[in-house]
Amino acid sequence: MELTILLFLLGGLFLGWSLGANDAANVFGTAVGTRMVNFRTAAIICSIFVILGAVISGAGTTETLGKLGAINALPGAFACCVAAGFSVYLMTKSGLPVSTTQAIVGAIIGWNIFTGSSIDFGVLTTIFATWIICPILAGLISIGIYIGLKKFIAASKIHLLRLDAYTRAALLLAGAFGAYSLGANNIANVMGVFVNISPFTDINVSNFFIITSVQQLFLIGGLAIAVGVFTYSKKVMFTVGNDLLKLSPLSAFVIVLSHSIVLFLFASQGISSFLTSLNLPAIPLVPVSSSQAIVGGVIGIGFLKGGKEVKWSVAGKISIGWVVLPIITMIIAMFILYILTYMFNLNVVF
Amino acid sequence: MFGLKTSKISLFSDTKKLEKDIDEFVNILSEVGLAFKSIVRTYLTHSKNGNFDEMVEKVTEMESKADTITKEIEHALYEETLIPDARSDVLRLLEHLDELIGMYQGNCYHFSIQKPDFPEEFHEDLIGLTETVVSCVESLCLTVRSFFRDTKSVRDNAHKVTYFEKESDIKFSSLARRIFNSDLKLDQKMHLRYFVEKIDRICDQAEDIADELIIYSIKRSV
Numbered sequence: 001m002e003l004t005i006l007l008f009l010l011g012g013l014f015l016g017w018s019l020g021a022n023d024a025a026n027v028f029g030t031a032v033g034t035r036m037v038n039f040r041t042a043a044i045i046c047s048i049f050v051i052l053g054a055v056i057s058g059a060g061t062t063e064t065l066g067k068l069g070a071i072n073a074l075p076g077a078f079a080c081c082v083a084a085g086f087s088v089y090l091m092t093k094s095g096l097p098v099s100t101t102q103a104i105v106g107a108i109i110g111w112n113i114f115t116g117s118s119i120d121f122g123v124l125t126t127i128f129a130t131w132i133i134c135p136i137l138a139g140l141i142s143i144g145i146y147i148g149l150k151k152f153i154a155a156s157k158i159h160l161l162r163l164d165a166y167t168r169a170a171l172l173l174a175g176a177f178g179a180y181s182l183g184a185n186n187i188a189n190v191m192g193v194f195v196n197i198s199p200f201t202d203i204n205v206s207n208f209f210i211i212t213s214v215q216q217l218f219l220i221g222g223l224a225i226a227v228g229v230f231t232y233s234k235k236v237m238f239t240v241g242n243d244l245l246k247l248s249p250l251s252a253f254v255i256v257l258s259h260s261i262v263l264f265l266f267a268s269q270g271i272s273s274f275l276t277s278l279n280l281p282a283i284p285l286v287p288v289s290s291s292q293a294i295v296g297g298v299i300g301i302g303f304l305k306g307g308k309e310v311k312w313s314v315a316g317k318i319s320i321g322w323v324v325l326p327i328i329t330m331i332i333a334m335f336i337l338y339i340l341t342y343m344f345n346l347n348v349v350f
Numbered sequence: 351m352f353g354l355k356t357s358k359i360s361l362f363s364d365t366k367k368l369e370k371d372i373d374e375f376v377n378i379l380s381e382v383g384l385a386f387k388s389i390v391r392t393y394l395t396h397s398k399n400g401n402f403d404e405m406v407e408k409v410t411e412m413e414s415k416a417d418t419i420t421k422e423i424e425h426a427l428y429e430e431t432l433i434p435d436a437r438s439d440v441l442r443l444l445e446h447l448d449e450l451i452g453m454y455q456g457n458c459y460h461f462s463i464q465k466p467d468f469p470e471e472f473h474e475d476l477i478g479l480t481e482t483v484v485s486c487v488e489s490l491c492l493t494v495r496s497f498f499r500d501t502k503s504v505r506d507n508a509h510k511v512t513y514f515e516k517e518s519d520i521k522f523s524s525l526a527r528r529i530f531n532s533d534l535k536l537d538q539k540m541h542l543r544y545f546v547e548k549i550d551r552i553c554d555q556a557e558d559i560a561d562e563l564i565i566y567s568i569k570r571s572v
Contacts, residue, residue: 160440161368161369161433165432
């Protein structure tokens with residue numbers, strides 16, 4: 001592999017690190033914030049399952065993102081990743097749970113504008129629509145699960161301590177599922193722009209199975225996410241777990257589960273094909289925002305409890321972050337593309 | 351990976367042990383009450399009987415066992431960071447229940463050391479008061495158990511505690527009035543009043559704990 005290719009890939013790895021630091025924090029944020037799972041355990045499980053999700057099921061959303069802007073030159077992909085990674089880093093630094101999804105979409109639009117490529121407004125509308133649907137859906141799912149779970153617990157009369165142990169185990173399982181879904185849904189943000197220009201070749205492992213070039217790309221992206229989880233996600237975990245609403249361990253579990261379900265729904269090619277086979281409208285395979293899913297879940301539980309305990313100022317701050325992030329990323333991306341084109345004489349589009 | 355698996359297994363076994371410890375602790379509270387009831391009756395009827403001292407000694411042993419269990423539970427809850435949202439409530443609850451056991455034990459000791467001279471005319475009333483106090487604490491034991499397993503029943507059981515506390519207040523006032531209206535010397539009246547009041551206080555403490563439990567259960571339900 002050429003050194004320049006590796007250098008450009010670093011942009012994607014930087015974005016992967018940002019995703020680990022911010023989005024992955026959402027998955028275990030409520031569990032760590034409520035002190036039900038310690039950070040180290042959360043980080044280990046999160047890393048393993050993000051990588052598995054990315055490598056095994058990451059292809060679906062990548063296709064959709066590719067439709068939005070088929071970035072066909074490594075410097076262009078590099079610019080988009082660095083812009084997205086940098087803006088997510090800025091938000092992470094201020095403890096705001098934003099999403100690499102919003103950032104990378106902003107960056108791709110920036111690339112489209114800069115290079116004069118056409119924007120597929122159909123895809124863009126679908127992506128924007130899912131950003132609205134995603135938190136609402138997560139909120140509704142969390143309300144449904146919470147009500148059902150409360151009834152079940154009241155009827156089963158489980159001892160407080162046993163309930164605590166079950167909740168811990170459930171949080172770990174839901175977190176693992178969430179991390180897998182995040183890897184599957186969001187790896188497109190990190191490595192999607194490199195798919196068309198992957199520097200890897202397929203590896204045949206003893207004629208047993210083939211690790212495709214895309215899977216290799218997703219594997220190193222997954223590893224970058226894992227590094228982000230370990231090095232920088234703690235602060236966001238506590239914001240998600242404590243600042244927005246004082247959560248009980250049970251609520252924490254419900255929120256992680258509803259978040260994971262939403263992410264899985266928008267990443268599962270299987271469910272989408274199944275719905276199509278039943279002549280039902282297919283779920284668009286779109287990289288949704290894990291932050292929006294988590295915040296939607298938290299606010300859903302808050303509503304169920306009367307809405308008084310939700311810190312709306314924090315919710316407002318997070319929402320503003322969601323609107324501002326794609327715009328900032330778009331501007332930063334265009335700025336980097338400008339520098340690469342006119343100062344380094346690199347082709348950002350073919 | 352294996353480390354995580356082992357810690358999960360240990361979490362479930364620790365939980366089972368803790369559940370058992372808490373149940374045992376509540377059993378001790380209940381048994382100490384029953385023992386106290388027998389001790390008062392034995393004292394009044396056969397105060398010179400050696401059986402009384404043995405019973406007091408048994409209560410002391412139970413109290414010390416309860417102390418040990420409390421410490422074990424406290425350590426386990428902190429070391430394993432269990433029930434983070436309800437931990438402080440549970441620890442405060444155990445502390446207050448332990449104080450209740452201490453109050454029973456204190457009463458037994460005072461009977462054993464000070465040997466108050468209750469004339470026979472007050473025996474029935476004192477036994478009645480003691481029985482009400484023990485029933486009050488029995489209801490508290492049910493409230494505690496329901497807090498851990500069935501929060502919906504906490505209010506019902508706590509209501510019984512309040513009922514017995516009021517009964518106890520009535521019996522205490524009536525007995526105290528009868529003592530002070532009697533022909534006993536003032537120093538003896540004061541001495542007897544001290545004992546009656548100390549027994550009645552057990553109910554006050556039980557009611558305070560029941561009130562706390564209602565709050566804790568509301569916290570758990572939201």
